[in-house]
Amino acid sequence: MKLLQRSVIVIFVMVTSCTLEKTDYEAELTSEITEFIEFEEVTSIRSGDYTISIEALNGTLYKGYNEIHLKINxxxxxxxxxxxxxxFLPIMTDASGNTVSCPHSYQLDFSTIEAYYLGYVVFTxxxxxxxxxELYIDFTHNNQKQSVNELITVEQQTNMNLNMTAFTGNDLC
Known part of the structure; x- marks a missing residue:
């Protein structure tokens, strides 16, 4: 009899503990998510005889992963x-003057088919x-090094499927 009572209590606890705060999938399905499939110019920088154009999806840089195309003319x-x-080096400066970078491709590869330099950046x-x-971009042409920097705006990601979550681990090693 005690085994039956304990079994019923365990089953009751398991069933009731799994019903709190479920995801509202109907609301997720009905919300309109804009898909960005075209690369547009985020900013254009002029340095001497060169114009550097930075492109991202929909012409906006978001918190999280961003593929970037860089064209130098x-x-x-x-x-x-x-x-x-x-x-390519993105640097964040906070109100205290502290600077930090984020995951990014430092050396950009040139795509001969598309005629742009390809890279990524994960804004935190x-x-x-x-x-x-601020973006710091360096390039060399005819043995002359060119350096440019430009302040940019990073926006909040509106597509929750692409949103980024950051956390700090507590490793005891």
Whole structure:
């Protein structure tokens, strides 16, 4: 008899503990999620005889993963700069003046088919009154190194399927 009572209590606890705060899948299905399938210009930077165009999906950089396309054009000749050593470094500065980077591709690879440099960046926070993101881009052409930097805006991701969650582990090693 005691075994039957304990079994009933265990089953009751298991059934009732699994019914709290379930995901409302109907609301998730009915919400409209904009899909971004076109790369548009986020910003354009002019440095000497060169124009550097940074493109991302929908022309917006979001907190989380962003694929980027970088195009470098010579304004004198109109030619696309190909096969240069291009480096890309995003730096965040907070209100206290502390600086930190985020996961990103440092050396960008040139796509000969599409005629742009391809890379990625995973922004760890949005831009706001206390946080600024700045991109540092270096490239070499005719043995002359060019360096540019530009303040950018990183927005909150509206698509919850692409949202990023950050956490800090508590490793005891």
């Amino acid at each position: 010579n304004t004198q000749t109109g030619a696309v700069l190909e096969n240069s050593d291009v480096t 926070s949005e831009s706001d009154a206390t946080v600024d993101w």
